[in-house]
Each structure stands twice: as structure tokens, then as C-alpha cells.
Amino acid sequence: MRYESIAIHGGKSEDSGKDAVNYPIYLSSTFAQPSLDQFQEFAYSRGSNPTRSNVEKLAADLEGAKYGLALASGMAATSLVFGLLKQGDKVLINNNVYGGTWRYVSNIFADHGIEYEVVNDFNHYNFNDADSNVKMIFIETPSNPLLEITDIRKVSKEARKRNIVTVVDNTFLTSYFQKPLDLGADIVVYSATKYYAGHSDILAGLVLLNDDEHFTKLKFLQNTYGGILSPIDSFLLTRGIKTLSLRLAKHQKNALLVAQYFEKHPAVKDVYYPGLKSHKNHDIQRSQATGDGGVLSIRLNDGWDSKKFIANLKIFDLAVSLGGVESLICHPASMTHESYALELQEKIGIDSKLLRLAIGVEHEEDILEDISNALVKAKI
Ligand SMILES: Cc1ncc(COP(=O)(O)O)c(C=O)c1O
Incomplete structure (x- = not known):
């Protein structure tokens, strides 16, 4: 089978x-x-x-x-x-x-x-x-x-x-x-x-x-x-x-669309998603995995406020965890990786600007619209 x-x-x-x-x-x-x-x-x-x-x-x-x-x-x-x-x-x-x-x-x-x-x-x-x-x-x-x-x-x-x-x-x-x-x-x-x-x-x-x-x-x-x-x-x-395979296929489809959207958006400085060709280890990922999952991380550019971005998202809850059907956003430095000493966080890149998004299985247009609207409101 x-x-x-x-x-x-x-x-x-x-x-x-x-x-x-x-x-x-x-x-x-x-x-x-x-x-x-x-x-x-x-x-x-x-x-x-x-x-x-x-x-x-x-x-x-x-x-x-x-x-x-x-x-x-x-x-x-x-x-x-x-x-x-x-x-x-x-x-x-x-x-x-x-x-x-x-x-x-x-x-x-x-x-x-x-x-x-x-x-x-x-x-x-x-x-x-x-x-x-x-x-x-x-x-x-x-x-x-x-x-x-x-x-x-x-x-x-x-x-x-x-x-x-x-x-x-x-x-x-x-x-x-x-x-x-x-x-x-x-x-x-x-x-x-x-x-x-x-x-x-x-x-x-x-x-x-x-x-x-x-x-x-x-x-x-x-x-x-x-x-x-x-x-x-x-x-x-x-x-x-x-239903794992059905859900993961949709998580991944949505995550790739979101990652590609972020990659082109002036508000976004860094996007980390192994499914993007621009990811530094995209080739290794392709050689060992058949897909890239639904999680990605970003940093906003100066001129956009992360706190306002999060506050204006309607579909995404601000919550730890990932892999559920719903979209979530979190701030790793204070929510999931607070066990790392501040110095180590900064050294390896889990800094205060990093945001992690777990993309859910909602309709892709709703997710993209939500992100787009929140980014407009996040402009300082
Ligand atoms: C990659 C990874 N491993 C392990 C864990 C720990 O799992 P649990 O919260 O089920 O104890 C998590 C939780 O976020 C995780 O993201």
C-alpha cells in the first residue's frame, strides 16, 4: 500500500x-x-x-x-x-x-x-x-x-x-x-x-x-x-x-504562496522557507525531502512594525505551536525559544525581529489578503 x-x-x-x-x-x-x-x-x-x-x-x-x-x-x-x-x-x-x-x-x-x-x-x-x-x-x-x-x-x-x-x-x-x-x-x-x-x-x-x-x-x-x-x-x-497527507499538501501549497508573496513584498527583509529557490540549502532539501511543510519565518524591514503587523492579522492567532489546521504566528525570541540566553539568540539569529508563521489550510486568498491588509497597517 x-x-x-x-x-x-x-x-x-x-x-x-x-x-x-x-x-x-x-x-x-x-x-x-x-x-x-x-x-x-x-x-x-x-x-x-x-x-x-x-x-x-x-x-x-x-x-x-x-x-x-x-x-x-x-x-x-x-x-x-x-x-x-x-x-x-x-x-x-x-x-x-x-x-x-x-x-x-x-x-x-x-x-x-x-x-x-x-x-x-x-x-x-x-x-x-x-x-x-x-x-x-x-x-x-x-x-x-x-x-x-x-x-x-x-x-x-x-x-x-x-x-x-x-x-x-x-x-x-x-x-x-x-x-x-x-x-x-x-x-x-x-x-x-x-x-x-x-x-x-x-x-x-x-x-x-x-x-x-x-x-x-x-x-x-x-x-x-x-x-x-x-x-x-x-x-x-x-x-x-x-488525513495527514491531505492536510500537509494544502499546508505546503499555502506556505509556498505566502513565502513567494513575502519574498516580493517591500515590507519583508528576510524569508526563510526551504521550498524557495533562494533558500541557501534548497538543493539539499530537494535531495532528501519531497515537500517543505507549512512553517516559515520572516523579518520585516525597518519602516514596518512587527507588533502592529501581528495585531492587525485577523486569520492568524498569536500562539505557539504549528501543524494544526489553523494559521498561527509567533515571536520565537519571547514565546518558543526564550530558553536560549539573549546573547545566544542574537548570535544565531533568533532575534527580536524574527516572526514564525505556521500556515494553516484556510483558503489561500483569505490568508494572503489577511497578510496584505496587516502589512499595510503595519507601515510606520
Ligand atoms: C521541532 C519540535 N520538536 C519538539 C517539540 C516539542 O513537542 P511538544 O510540544 O509536543 O512537547 C516541538 C514543539 O513545538 C517542536 O516544534
């Missing part, structure tokens, strides 16, 4: 035996054991629950992965994967990642004796310079919020030669547009809160991988840490996934 069909028919095949078209919600914390010496697949829902197993298999089917794990949020998924690290290990990470990931790296690693190094551009990184205790590379591509692109094939190949695990946060594209495992990465993490769930109603996280040993450890950690996705949220995530 192809992607769109797997999204609808993938997951676990057996259900309660009642032939429900939708996989049922098993609201049960515990499952009866037939006898003292007979153990079954489901015993206690922190370990596994049928509705969660269904969405875990569905996400794995879509990714072309052997294993999937569903967690209570994207950060629970990232934290789970960081649980593979031991004292003395080192992590290389790209310089703009989601603020929560940065909060973890910059606050928690040191307490556990784990080192990290921020890499400004993995595409030009000399892996021979990497310390021998580097055990993991963590990349977001496209990155949040600067939409920078990392060559997953190149990084994974160099990492593999050195026994380093490559982890890709693929939240901005999903497996519909990019499959990091096929490009050589070891583990993929998602904030499934975003495009997978798609309706800004639940928080969810996913971890997808092929390696048996890593899976055994991560499954153990999932049961031990306990940050699992509930049965109801597992159902809602499954429901969201059924």
Missing part, C-alpha cells in the same frame, strides 16, 4: 472482534491474566495498551520503521531518546532547535555528566574534529525556527562510521515529506502534537526506529519513565493521521 492508504488502513489488524471500522479505545489500566503462569501482550497500560500499540504500529508503518513508541508529548519523546545517553557521553546538536529541546540540553545534561556541543552548520562540519566520546548527533531539519536544512545522508554516514547514533527531529515535515531512516538516520522523533494530530487538540510524541537493541532500551525506558500517550489521545492521533 502507498502512504495515503497506509495512513487509513495501517496499524494493528486485530480489534475487539466487532469489526469496528475504527480501532477501539481501550480505556483499561489493567488486563486480566488467564492464570499465574500465563502472560499476555497486554498486562498494564503503562507497558502497553492496545489503542496505543495501534497508533505506534501505524506511525511505524508510515515511516517504514520496524518499531514505534507513542509518548505524552514531543518533549517526552525527545527526553526518552536522551535516556540512551550515559555519564561521559557527548552529544552534537544543531544550533537552532526547539526551545524545549534546548532547555533540556542546556539545563539537564550537565547534571547527568553528559557533554554537548552546538554545531553551527553540520553540512560543513569536519567529523574528524568530533571528540571520541560523541555518542549521539541530534538534528532538526528543517530547524525550528530558522528553517535551516541539514544533509541527513551525509551526517548519518559520517556518524555511522564512528558508531554515533543519529537522531532526527522530523516534526516540520513528517514521514509524508521526509523519511530520515531511509536516509541513514537511526532514530526519528516527532512532536506529533503538530502535523500528525493536526487539530491543535492534543499533545503527543513519537519515536520511530529499526534497531532491536535501541528499541529494547527505549521500550524499557518508556515503561519506566511512564510518559506514555493515553488511550483517548492515541485514538485522536490515529484519527488525525488518516
Whole structure:
């Protein structure tokens, strides 16, 4: 089956035996054991629950992965994967990642004796310079919020030669547009809160991988840490996934139109969207992804006021998050990436002028009109 069909028919095949078209919600914390010496697949829902197993298999089917794990949020998924690290290990990470990931790296690693190094551009990184205790590379591509692109094939190949695990946060594209495992990465993490769930109603996280040993450890950690996705949220995530391809195609169509509009508008100084030919890594993006998603960032020129621009938008809510059907705008420096020290924000470009837009699936003319009107009112 192809992607769109797997999204609808993938997951676990057996259900309660009642032939429900939708996989049922098993609201049960515990499952009866037939006898003292007979153990079954489901015993206690922190370990596994049928509705969660269904969405875990569905996400794995879509990714072309052997294993999937569903967690209570994207950060629970990232934290789970960081649980593979031991004292003395080192992590290389790209310089703009989601603020929560940065909060973890910059606050928690040191307490556990784990080192990290921020890499400004993995595409030009000399892996021979990497310390021998580097055990993991963590990349977001496209990155949040600067939409920078990392060559997953190149990084994974160099990492593999050195026994380093490559982890890709693929939240901005999903497996519909990019499959990091096929490009050589070891583990993929998602904030499934975003495009997978798609309706800004639940928080969810996913971890997808092929390696048996890593899976055994991560499954153990999932049961031990306990940050699992509930049965109801597992159902809602499954429901969201059924329309993922339809939504993403529209998000991307709208985002490209908006990016092209911004590119030509005198009010706009910078536009970051990997689907634009002018994007510095457009070629790498084309070589590894079949689409570019619905998120873009901009800076307005002097003479236009960002605050007025935001205040005059009617369709866009000022809110963190992305990947829901509605258009949102946010100010990364104060709303999603406030965990970066001011100095670091300025250095890497998450400055006070940067605005991130998550383009929804509304009619493209309404989105463009809204932006156009707000820009007129933003003129100082
Ligand atoms: C790229 C990326 N990764 C991870 C996360 C964390 O996900 P969650 O909010 O579901 O914990 C986010 C949230 O915005 C994100 O944008």
C-alpha cells in the first residue's frame, strides 16, 4: 500500500472482534491474566495498551520503521531518546532547535555528566574534529525556527562510521515529506502534537526506529519513565493521521504562496522557507525531502512594525505551536525559544525581529489578503 492508504488502513489488524471500522479505545489500566503462569501482550497500560500499540504500529508503518513508541508529548519523546545517553557521553546538536529541546540540553545534561556541543552548520562540519566520546548527533531539519536544512545522508554516514547514533527531529515535515531512516538516520522523533494530530487538540510524541537493541532500551525506558500517550489521545492521533497527507499538501501549497508573496513584498527583509529557490540549502532539501511543510519565518524591514503587523492579522492567532489546521504566528525570541540566553539568540539569529508563521489550510486568498491588509497597517 502507498502512504495515503497506509495512513487509513495501517496499524494493528486485530480489534475487539466487532469489526469496528475504527480501532477501539481501550480505556483499561489493567488486563486480566488467564492464570499465574500465563502472560499476555497486554498486562498494564503503562507497558502497553492496545489503542496505543495501534497508533505506534501505524506511525511505524508510515515511516517504514520496524518499531514505534507513542509518548505524552514531543518533549517526552525527545527526553526518552536522551535516556540512551550515559555519564561521559557527548552529544552534537544543531544550533537552532526547539526551545524545549534546548532547555533540556542546556539545563539537564550537565547534571547527568553528559557533554554537548552546538554545531553551527553540520553540512560543513569536519567529523574528524568530533571528540571520541560523541555518542549521539541530534538534528532538526528543517530547524525550528530558522528553517535551516541539514544533509541527513551525509551526517548519518559520517556518524555511522564512528558508531554515533543519529537522531532526527522530523516534526516540520513528517514521514509524508521526509523519511530520515531511509536516509541513514537511526532514530526519528516527532512532536506529533503538530502535523500528525493536526487539530491543535492534543499533545503527543513519537519515536520511530529499526534497531532491536535501541528499541529494547527505549521500550524499557518508556515503561519506566511512564510518559506514555493515553488511550483517548492515541485514538485522536490515529484519527488525525488518516488525513495527514491531505492536510500537509494544502499546508505546503499555502506556505509556498505566502513565502513567494513575502519574498516580493517591500515590507519583508528576510524569508526563510526551504521550498524557495533562494533558500541557501534548497538543493539539499530537494535531495532528501519531497515537500517543505507549512512553517516559515520572516523579518520585516525597518519602516514596518512587527507588533502592529501581528495585531492587525485577523486569520492568524498569536500562539505557539504549528501543524494544526489553523494559521498561527509567533515571536520565537519571547514565546518558543526564550530558553536560549539573549546573547545566544542574537548570535544565531533568533532575534527580536524574527516572526514564525505556521500556515494553516484556510483558503489561500483569505490568508494572503489577511497578510496584505496587516502589512499595510503595519507601515510606520
Ligand atoms: C521541532 C519540535 N520538536 C519538539 C517539540 C516539542 O513537542 P511538544 O510540544 O509536543 O512537547 C516541538 C514543539 O513545538 C517542536 O516544534
